[in-house]
Amino acid sequence: MINLILFGPPGSGKGTQAEKLKAHFNLLHISTGDLLRAEIAGGTQLGLAAKQFMDEGKLVPDEVVIGMLGGAVEEAKSKGKQGIIFDGFPRTSAQAQALDNMLLEKGTSVSCVLSLVVDEEELTQRILKRGLTSGRSDDNDVETIRKRVQEYRTKTEPVAGYYKNQDLLIEIEGVGTIDTIFDALMQAVNSVSSNHSDN
Ligand code: AMP
Numbered sequence: 001m002i003n004l005i006l007f008g009p010p011g012s013g014k015g016t017q018a019e020k021l022k023a024h025f026n027l028l029h030i031s032t033g034d035l036l037r038a039e040i041a042g043g044t045q046l047g048l049a050a051k052q053f054m055d056e057g058k059l060v061p062d063e064v065v066i067g068m069l070g071g072a073v074e075e076a077k078s079k080g081k082q083g084i085i086f087d088g089f090p091r092t093s094a095q096a097q098a099l100d101n102m103l104l105e106k107g108t109s110v111s112c113v114l115s116l117v118v119d120e121e122e123l124t125q126r127i128l129k130r131g132l133t134s135g136r137s138d139d140n141d142v143e144t145i146r147k148r149v150q151e152y153r154t155k156t157e158p159v160a161g162y163y164k165n166q167d168l169l170i171e172i173e174g175v176g177t178i179d180t181i182f183d184a185l186m187q188a189v190n191s192v193s194s195n196h197s198d199n
Contacts, residue, residue, distance in 0.1 A: 057147030116174035
């Protein structure tokens with residue numbers, strides 16, 4: 001399988017690029033943010049619990065998010081996918097460890113971690129612009145955006161080190177046209193998948 005992680009701060013373009021990568025490499029796209037928003041829309045217990053955190057720009061507790069991903073590998077296989085692209089997950093070291101364990105149990109592993117690099121000022125502007133059309137309340141409020149970036153810096157950024165130690169981290173310039181960035185991501189994946197093998 002090709003299992004990719006799209007890594008980067010809020011507003012770095014993970015969702016946009018995940019859509020393109022999933023189509024190109026025939027991957028199952030797992031966005032934990034989308035899964036959580038679907039739970040909220042469905043009015044489930046999980047959604048209700050997650051909403052409070054999301055509205056404040058805080059990360060949802062690890063056990064909630066990890067619990068949603070148990071069937072990912074089976075789902076990818078049953079749908080005839082080549083692998084999985086994780087978008088917005090893992091966001092903490094505990095999630096990264098849980099993902100490694102989950103993939104190992106299924107005889108597979110993370111192929112590479114694509115880290116989109118975008119500076120802070122650009123991020124805020126992008127998120128506010130997205131907020132005009134996304135219908136996401138967490139995209140409209142400068143204070144919530146600030147909190148999300150802070151959560152990223154304190155809890156998520158250290159996860160990059162976890163993957164760097166495993167030699168899996170690839171940094172990609174996240175400023176430019178969508179197509180230029182996509183080309184750089186494709187090249188990175190191709191260079192990794194050409195010397196990668198598992199079931
Ligand atoms: P996103 O759509 O990826 O920007 O996520 C929106 C919000 O959902 C985040 O600000 C968090 O509150 C929550 N969320 C999404 N993915 C995760 C995750 N892997 N761990 C914890 N919280 C998450």
